[in-house]
Amino acid sequence: MQPDPEPPRQLLDLKRSAPKDKAVGTKAVTNSLKHVNQQAGANRGAKALYRLNQKHGFDCPSCAWPDPDGERSSFEFCENGAKAVATETTKKRVDAAFFAQYSVAELAQKSDFWLNDAGRLTEPLLLDTAASHYRPISWDDAFDLIAEELNAAASPNESIFYTSGRASNEAAFLYQLFVRQYGTNNLPDCSNMCHESSGAALNETVGIGKGTVTLEDIETTDCLLIMGQNPGTNHPRMLTSLEKTVENGGKIISVNPLFETGLRAFSHPQKLKGVLGKATPLASQHVPVRLNGDLPFLKGMLKSVIEADAIDPAFIETYTHGYESFLAKINAVTWKEITQQSGVSEKEIRAAANTFIQAKDAITCWAMGLTQHHNAVATIREVVNLHLITGKIGRPKSGLCPVRGHSNVQGDRSMGVWEKMPESFLAALDKEFEFTSPRKHGYDAVDSIEAMLAGKARVFIGLGGNFLSASPDTHATAAAMRQCQLTAHIATKLNRGHLITGKRGLILPCLGRTEADLQKSGPQFVTVEDSMGVVHKSEGRLEPASHQLKSETAIVCGIARATLTETRVPWLAFSENYDLIRECIQRVIPGFQDFNARVRKPGGFYLPNGVKERSFQTATGKANFTINPLSPISLESGQLLLQTFRSHDQFNTTIYGNNDRYRGIKNERRVIFLNKEDMAERNIAPEQPVDITSHFKGETRTAKLFLAIPYDTPKGCAAAYYPEANVLVPLGARAETSQTPISKSVIITIAPSSHA
Numbered sequence: 001m002q003p004d005p006e007p008p009r010q011l012l013d014l015k016r017s018a019p020k021d022k023a024v025g026t027k028a029v030t031n032s033l034k035h036v037n038q039q040a041g042a043n044r045g046a047k048a049l050y051r052l053n054q055k056h057g058f059d060c061p062s063c064a065w066p067d068p069d070g071e072r073s074s075f076e077f078c079e080n081g082a083k084a085v086a087t088e089t090t091k092k093r094v095d096a097a098f099f100a101q102y103s104v105a106e107l108a109q110k111s112d113f114w115l116n117d118a119g120r121l122t123e124p125l126l127l128d129t130a131a132s133h134y135r136p137i138s139w140d141d142a143f144d145l146i147a148e149e150l151n152a153a154a155s156p157n158e159s160i161f162y163t164s165g166r167a168s169n170e171a172a173f174l175y176q177l178f179v180r181q182y183g184t185n186n187l188p189d190c191s192n193m194c195h196e197s198s199g200a201a202l203n204e205t206v207g208i209g210k211g212t213v214t215l216e217d218i219e220t221t222d223c224l225l226i227m228g229q230n231p232g233t234n235h236p237r238m239l240t241s242l243e244k245t246v247e248n249g250g251k252i253i254s255v256n257p258l259f260e261t262g263l264r265a266f267s268h269p270q271k272l273k274g275v276l277g278k279a280t281p282l283a284s285q286h287v288p289v290r291l292n293g294d295l296p297f298l299k300g301m302l303k304s305v306i307e308a309d310a311i312d313p314a315f316i317e318t319y320t321h322g323y324e325s326f327l328a329k330i331n332a333v334t335w336k337e338i339t340q341q342s343g344v345s346e347k348e349i350r351a352a353a354n355t356f357i358q359a360k361d362a363i364t365c366w367a368m369g370l371t372q373h374h375n376a377v378a379t380i381r382e383v384v385n386l387h388l389i390t391g392k393i394g395r396p397k398s399g400l401c402p403v404r405g406h407s408n409v410q411g412d413r414s415m416g417v418w419e420k421m422p423e424s425f426l427a428a429l430d431k432e433f434e435f436t437s438p439r440k441h442g443y444d445a446v447d448s449i450e451a452m453l454a455g456k457a458r459v460f461i462g463l464g465g466n467f468l469s470a471s472p473d474t475h476a477t478a479a480a481m482r483q484c485q486l487t488a489h490i491a492t493k494l495n496r497g498h499l500i501t502g503k504r505g506l507i508l509p510c511l512g513r514t515e516a517d518l519q520k521s522g523p524q525f526v527t528v529e530d531s532m533g534v535v536h537k538s539e540g541r542l543e544p545a546s547h548q549l550k551s552e553t554a555i556v557c558g559i560a561r562a563t564l565t566e567t568r569v570p571w572l573a574f575s576e577n578y579d580l581i582r583e584c585i586q587r588v589i590p591g592f593q594d595f596n597a598r599v600r601k602p603g604g605f606y607l608p609n610g611v612k613e614r615s616f617q618t619a620t621g622k623a624n625f626t627i628n629p630l631s632p633i634s635l636e637s638g639q640l641l642l643q644t645f646r647s648h649d650q651f652n653t654t655i656y657g658n659n660d661r662y663r664g665i666k667n668e669r670r671v672i673f674l675n676k677e678d679m680a681e682r683n684i685a686p687e688q689p690v691d692i693t694s695h696f697k698g699e700t701r702t703a704k705l706f707l708a709i710p711y712d713t714p715k716g717c718a719a720a721y722y723p724e725a726n727v728l729v730p731l732g733a734r735a736e737t738s739q740t741p742i743s744k745s746v747i748i749t750i751a752p753s754s755h756a
């Protein structure tokens with residue numbers, strides 16, 4: 001029997017309490033120290049935390065929230081950053097003895113928590129054809145095996161090269177260079193499932209697929225509209241900034257089906273006030289939109305702005321395109337449509353609009369609550385419309401802030417990890433390395449799954465990540481991986497994705513951010529780019545988890561040297577001295593001039609961003625208004641919408657623990673949060689086990705055994721954790737334009753569980 005790709009369907013021992021009304025406090029500090037001490041021991045752990053996010057330390061491997069430009073406290077980390085460090089600096093090891101003890105089938109029966117908790121990978125491993133256990137393999141043999149499979153393919157387009165957003169700039173740059181020299185643009189990444197919708201919307205409307213503000217702008221603006229984001233859990237250092245925004249007189253509006261704890265109030269753990277248990281209230285207004293209710297909400301905001309005559313005619317005239325036709329369409333939308341489809345009243349929307357209008361400056365922040373819907377691109381384009389019509393963009397304290405996820409996901413894109421990089425990039429790459437990159441667009445994440453399923457792709461290589469568990473439709477993705485000749489994962493920790501392999505499977509263990517990277521020319525550092533376009537260095541100092549680990553950069557160079565017979569790229573020299581890589585990056589990618597010198601300055605440097613100076617590099621040469629028709633999801637009777645989101649104790653598919661402290665959930669992950677009336681209508685009792693079935697174009701998918709939790713969520717809107725709920729997300733359900741999987745509005749029904 002083949003190993004099950006789903007996490008085990010077993011219940012733990014749920015304990016429930018009321019959701020918390022304020023975030024952090026001393027509890028977070030004790031919790032973070034507890035995690036680090038349990039995993040790494042007090043000494044190694046303290047040493048790591050001391051260097052976390054310092055100007056001469058390493059970049060936090062958790063989220064992409066920026067560090068302050070000026071003075072930094074010696075505690076520039078958060079509870080969840082500490083968990084990420086603990087999980088990497090753990091003293092536990094999964095070594096040859098471990099893999100001799102457990103077969104792949106046995107490992108597949110363990111929980112995601114168990115797999116991650118087992119420890120750090122220590123040496124390269126091979127799961128041979130029809131073998132039951134992984135066994136050690138030498139680095140050279142591993143590289144040769146990859147080369148053999150890659151060179152046996154009928155076409156380079158039969159191979160897929162995935163990247164997760166933790167890879168450094170240097171590793172990512174060499175990876176995409178290798179892949180393009182090999183001959184394909186099949187470079188899917190986690191961004192395809194994440195902020196792709198933001199990139200698509202922003203590139204079209206303002207000419208750059210990135211945010212346009214700085215940390216200081218956030219802290220000094222008059223109004224912060226936070227849509228579809230849960231900073232208390234996913235960007236906890238943002239709470240320090242939100243507290244400053246409020247202290248500086250700014251107003252925060254939360255737009256979210258849930259009034260998340262981290263948007264209610266914050267008690268700073270490193271300030272006396274916080275230690276005394278006092279909290280700063282954050283959001284002055286919470287707008288409980290229905291799932292996918294943001295586009296109509298934004299239309300209400302726009303109507304209010306127009307009615308109040310709060311537009312900026314000079315900005316519109318000078319800098320924008322398409323205003324007249326946009327205006328006509330907005331005027332045609334009725335308040336009835338707006339309130340019915342958003343689920344919020346005209347009064348609430350007008351109140352939010354009033355705050356936005358009164359504010360001299362305003363910033364909108366957003367994350368997955370906006371990006372993972374069928375009309376995500378339209379919704380984000382409407383956010384842009386709101387800033388264009390009021391002129392609140394391209395000046396200090398005003399602008400757009402897509403809050404990135406992985407700590408270097410933005411940098412990986414800057415380095416060329418994308419299945420459809422523009423011609424300007426490819427031409428520069430070709431010139432620098434004297435070859436011709438392929439021009440045909442490659443597969444994105446879901447295209448890759450479909451290609452593997454169809455037998456059109458035979459090799460899958462993952463630079464980090466957990467493609468199996470992060471992708472939609474876990475069973476289809478598993479079937480896709482099994483179709484491959486070879487699957488290979490460059491990773492720090494064991495995950496479920498390593499258990500569902502092609503005919504042969506490889507695990508290539510790499511150094512983590514916290515660890516010293518010693519190469520022939522001496523100790524190396526790498527660089528990363530945060531959510532606000534600051535490029536800075538990251539240098540680990542800890543003794544590596546095993547002397548057999550290689551850096552990501554060295555692994556990429558090893559694969560390239562084994563695979564490419566004709567290449568003029570000095571792969572060996574690159575792997576020995578990362579300054580040489582950076583010298584090439586500065587010639588290929590705009591904004592990186594004098595890279596080696598500038599990145600050595602404490603704090604690094606900002607990449608250029610034209611929008612900050614009101615220069616919009618779009619097709620029209622101006623910022624574009626867009627028309628985004630309402631397109632509500634129609635549900636049949638009995639159906640609900642389900643969002644799949646993160647608990648407080650996980651980093652994507654890495655599960656640190658089974659609690660979701662702020663939402664009052666202890667010791668369980670198989671829960672579904674439901675509106676009380678929805679439960680009553682279905683005769684579902686609190687904590688009753690239910691099965692969830694999703695519905696898409698006549699297909700159904702079922703996830704079994706979840707406990708029903710009554711929760712303050714709008715009627716018709718449910719929530720369950722990722723990755724347990726990924727089996728429900730249809731492969732074909734993809735956002736228009738960005739092609740992002742629709743994991744925040746899955747159409748479901750629920751029924752009492754039939755799981756034995």
Ligand SMILES: Nc1nc2c(c(=O)[nH]1)N[C@H]1C(S)=C(S)[C@@H](COP(=O)(O)OP(=O)(O)OC[C@H]3O[C@@H](n4cnc5c(=O)[nH]c(N)nc54)[C@H](O)[C@@H]3O)O[C@H]1N2
Nearest residue numbers: 080228230234255291292367368369405406645646651652
């Ligand atoms: N500790 C920790 N940090 C992380 C991560 C992690 O897993 N753990 N993941 C990292 C990554 S890769 C990313 S992308 C980010 C993710 O950061 P978030 O986007 O904050 O992640 P989610 O948990 O998916 O939360 C989505 C939020 O949007 C709301 N929401 C859902 N649907 C809608 C909607 O239709 N409209 C509105 N307005 N709101 C909606 C949900 O209620 C929830 O508050 O965090 C990064 N940081």
Ligand SMILES: Nc1nc2c(c(=O)[nH]1)N[C@H]1C(S)=C(S)[C@@H](COP(=O)(O)OP(=O)(O)OC[C@H]3O[C@@H](n4cnc5c(=O)[nH]c(N)nc54)[C@H](O)[C@@H]3O)O[C@H]1N2
Nearest residue numbers: 164190194464465466470490491493495644652653722743
């Ligand atoms: N249903 C649903 N699905 C989703 C989402 C959702 O909200 N709902 N969110 C989507 C989003 S926003 C994202 S970004 C993706 C995330 O998808 P991925 O980025 O593919 O997944 P992660 O869980 O972040 O990857 C974790 C693994 O990365 C490896 N790793 C950790 N550190 C390092 C390192 O330094 N180097 C290397 N080489 N490997 C390392 C470890 O082996 C670890 O097990 O998932 C997406 N999937």
Ligand SMILES: [Mo]
Nearest residue numbers: 194195405406
């Ligand atoms: Mo993400």
